[in-house]
Amino acid sequence: MKTIITYLVFISAISTAFAEDIIEPSRADFEVLESKIDSSEVSVQMVFENYINAIGGREKLEQVGSMVKEESMNIVSVFSGTETIMNSVVLTARDKSGKLASIVKADGVTTKTVYNGNSGYTELSTGFKMDFDENMLALYDKPVVFFPELNAPENAEIYVKTINGKEVFAVSYKADDITEVTSYFYKDSWLKVSETMINGDTESTMKYQDWAEYNGIKIPVKTMIVTNFETGKMMTEMSTKIEFNAPINSYIFSPMEEIAKNMAAIPSGVMSASMASETLLSNTSLALSSDNVSVESMEEVSFDMLNKREQHYKSILQALENEGGEVANTTSLATITVESDGEKYDIDKVSRDELSEMKYRRSSLYTLMLDDQTREHYHIIKDAFGNTELSEKFNNHNIGPYLIPGTGGEKDQTEHIENYLNANGVAKSLISRWFNRDENGAFNMSLVAERGQYDASDLNVKVAMESKRGRALLQDAGEELIGNTFVIVYDYKYTDKEEQAKKTGGFLNAISTVASFVPGGENIATIASLGEAASDVLGKGYFVRTTTYLYQLFWDEETANKFYTDFWIDESNLDDNKEAKFESTDFFKLKYVGSEVSRNNLQSTIFTSKTDEELIEIATIRAVDKNIGKLQRTFEDFRVKTPLLSGDPIKAKIGLKEGLEKGDKFEVLEQVLDDGKTSYKRIGTIKVDRRHIWDNTFMAEEADGALQNEDYTLFKGSSNKYASGMLIRQIN
Structure with a gap:
């Protein structure tokens, strides 16, 4: 456990340094540097000052008092011929005084590190917590320099180099007694190409592939890092999002789970194992990217790396960040009556697309899966599920997060799921979605009217509460639409058939061997051999055990009356008390309907062209549909x-x-x-x-x-x- 803590703190410390003075393609990969430049022609001070001006100017950089930085990383390492791939997301909030809050989401574990100026701790998602000792306090108790380039290094040497037809300045200096740093700057734009750091037997290079502007300051937002150790090599592909002068106290004092829930999903599938090996084992070249990369283009690249559910969630979060922004309605307007x-x-x-838009009243569905990162093939399952299209037989009521932290094991997950749904106010969020609750707490009937084919003006609550027809419309909408809102949670368990076949083959082989010593045992031996051959042919693929848990939004006459009486406000009738009351209420509930288990035999043969990853993806998507069908057959309320x-x-x-x-x-x-x-x-x-x-x-x-x-x-x-x-x- 101490090793894990030390490793996570090490990651956190690296990610929070905010130094722009590290690494890029290896010195060994460069041609011999051209001769030094005469300091009277171009000085180190001039290069650094031009760089400062290029990224925003000295005055603006010196005004930065805090920084919140989110980095999504794909890490591939090769040591002693063994390749390991790890994905992580690191969010770090830090101010100039040294206060820090850092959340690291890695495969299978989340950790939070806090330093409040006097004390600190590191906490794991498993519940383990370790307070800082004197050494850790000394590590964090120091002022933070966000832009070291504001002070040009002393005793630096400067060279000119032509790379891919472009001239760059190379500034080389000693960061300390044992660390040599070389920074490379474009000669025309003065932005950094890359940096190299050599420390003993370790050499790291950082290549800045894309730049973007935040609050008037340019920063690298896509970076490739290659680190060569004496015993191996590590490559990191990193995407960055940043905010300057943001308050950080909320990050220091908020629970780890709350912060982690709003962070980007852990990237997966961005870099395949074969591609990573090929890249690591080949010479790393310094490919210069365009100087004029927009924020939009970079965010588009990062966005495309996510599966569809992750993209949907990111879009919701982005909309909520925009002042006055509303979450886009994911249900297409019906055009065919x-x-x-x-x-x-x-x-x-x-x-099929037109059919999905036909106007008939569908049940609404929100789907999630248990996020058990200890399960075999976790990342393939997660992305396959995240890319699965919701059946057109349902209204899409996905409200954002689609992963429930897993507990491990194969036991009944009902209690764990219900605890998550209640703790995260999922029922209230589903109602907020139904009534398009905005940033002011105001509701409207546009989605109800659209899905129910009502006249929106007839559903105005003021009219509805004062007329017989209005009350009938509200009751109808509640029974036909809101009350038919369901939540399904999937739990996947995969068994490799080939492993089972090997065990069976071994057993049959043993029978064959024994039978050869038994008079008249030739037939037994033949049958055993045929059985072993059959296990080879039929033994590829997966057994898939999928458990689905079904919940229904509780909406009866009493619930509806309380909602319209105690919580309803609209744009023309805002009420701070009702807004606060809805925020704090835990009145709305989901009721457990039941569960179903399906067992799928994803058959393949020794002649298949499908990879294991493709077989697992197919099985995951099929299980989504199969289990919805089983739930409909078993539970009448869920029948569409x-x-x-x-x-x-x-x-x-x-x-x-x-x-x-x-x-x-x-x-x-x-x-x-x-x-x-x-x-x-x-x-x-x-x-x-x-x-x-x-x-x-x-x-x-x-x-x-x-x-x-x-x-x-x-x-x-x-x-x-x-x-x-x-x-x-x-x-x-």
């Missing part, structure tokens, strides 16, 4: 309604992905509106045609070896009775 008016018309040519594409033949765009099986029965419904209140009238029942079930599972066409001609399922039932747009719902 499907009404069951009894006419026989066919809409089976509608595209789907529009018919046509009434003759009777067909709908659902299939194996939704868990259809031969013999499944559905009721056909017509929607009836009575003074604003919705009800559904059953007009008949239909049954799945077992010969025409659509296989719409993920990558089904590849598994079957050919594309399917039909992208719908046929049903058996009375002809000339049903129409396009009528809704069907499973009843068995």
Whole structure:
């Protein structure tokens, strides 16, 4: 444990130095430096002063009193021929006096380091905490220099070098008795190309690939670091986001979990193992990037590294940072109205995108997964889940975070999940999403109106609370929409079939050996050998055990009345007391509906071209769909309604992905509106045609070896009775 603490503190100390005077491609990779420049031509002082002016000017840099810095890092190390990949995110808040708060999110552990000017500590997410001793206090108890270049080094030497057709100045000096630093500056723009630090047998190089401007100060926002040790090599790809003169006390005193939740997700898959090895083992070259890289282009690169759920969450956080910004509505505006008016018309040519926009009232869904970083293939599972598209049968009600910190093990996770949902106020956040709560605490009905196909003006709360029709509309919206808001949490467990096959093969081999000494045992030996061969052919792939936990937002008449009476405010009627009351309430709840377990055999053979990573990704995505289907079959409240594409033949765009099986029965419904209140009238029942079930599972066409001609399922039932747009719902 002490080793882990020391390592994490070491990372924290490096990340909080804020020195701009370290590293870049190795000295060994350069051509021989050209001769020294006469100091009368270009002085070290001149180079450093021009650099200061290029990044913002002396006056602006000297006014920086604090800095909050977030760095996302992909680290690849090779020692003794063994390659290790580690991803981390480090957030550091520090002021000139030396006060510090640092959060490190690495694979499997989060740590917080604090120094308040008098004392300090390091705390792990496991609950372990260690106070600073005298040595640690001495390490942190010193003023911070954010821009060392404000004071040019003494006894430095300066050279001119041409790299990739551009001239750079190389300034070399001793940082201390054993450390030699060389900084490289563009001759035309004066920005830094890179830096090299040599300390004994360790040589580090830092290449600045992109620059951006924050508060009028330019900083490098994408950096590649290569460190050569006597026994190995380490490469770090780093993206940086920074804020100057920001208050840091909130970081010092806020809980570690709260800060970590708002940090960027740990990057994964940015640098493949093969690419990292190739890069590490080849000569590192100094590739000069454009001097005019915008903040937008850099943020776009970093953004593209994230999976879709991480991108969505980052967009929400960015919107909240913008003054007056509102979180973008992720549910597309419906453009196709499907009404069951009894006419026989066919809409089976509608595209999947258009189908997802049809106006019928869907349940709303928020999905998460247990973030158990101890599980095998964690990063592949996380990104596959994060990139999985939500079924068009649901309204997308994802409110941001999608990972619940895992507890390890395979036991029932219900209590752990419920503790997370309650502690993080997820029910209240779902309601805030429904009513578009803004930064002033004001609500509006635009999303409810959109999803329920209501007239937004009819849903104005003032009118609704004063009229019979208004109350009916609110009750209808609550029952039809808000009360049908669900949360699903996935827990994945993977077993490598090849490992199981090896065990089976060993057992069969033993049988074969024993049988050879038994009279008449030739048949036994042959069977054992055939079994071993079969285990080789069928033994690749994964067994996937996926547990899904289903929760429903609790919304009844009492809850609705309390919300509209005690918490509702809008733009025209702001109320600080109601805003504060909603912020502090824990009144809103999620109720546990139940769970389902699926076991998938992701079959592959020795002839497969799929990598393990691809097989795991396929299995993860298929498990999402399969378990939703199982939950719908088991829990009636979670069953979704789907529009018919046509009434003759009777067909709908659902299939194996939704868990259809031969013999499944559905009721056909017509929607009836009575003074604003919705009800559904059953007009008949239909049954799945077992010969025409659509296989719409993920990558089904590849598994079957050919594309399917039909992208719908046929049903058996009375002809000339049903129409396009009528809704069907499973009843068995």
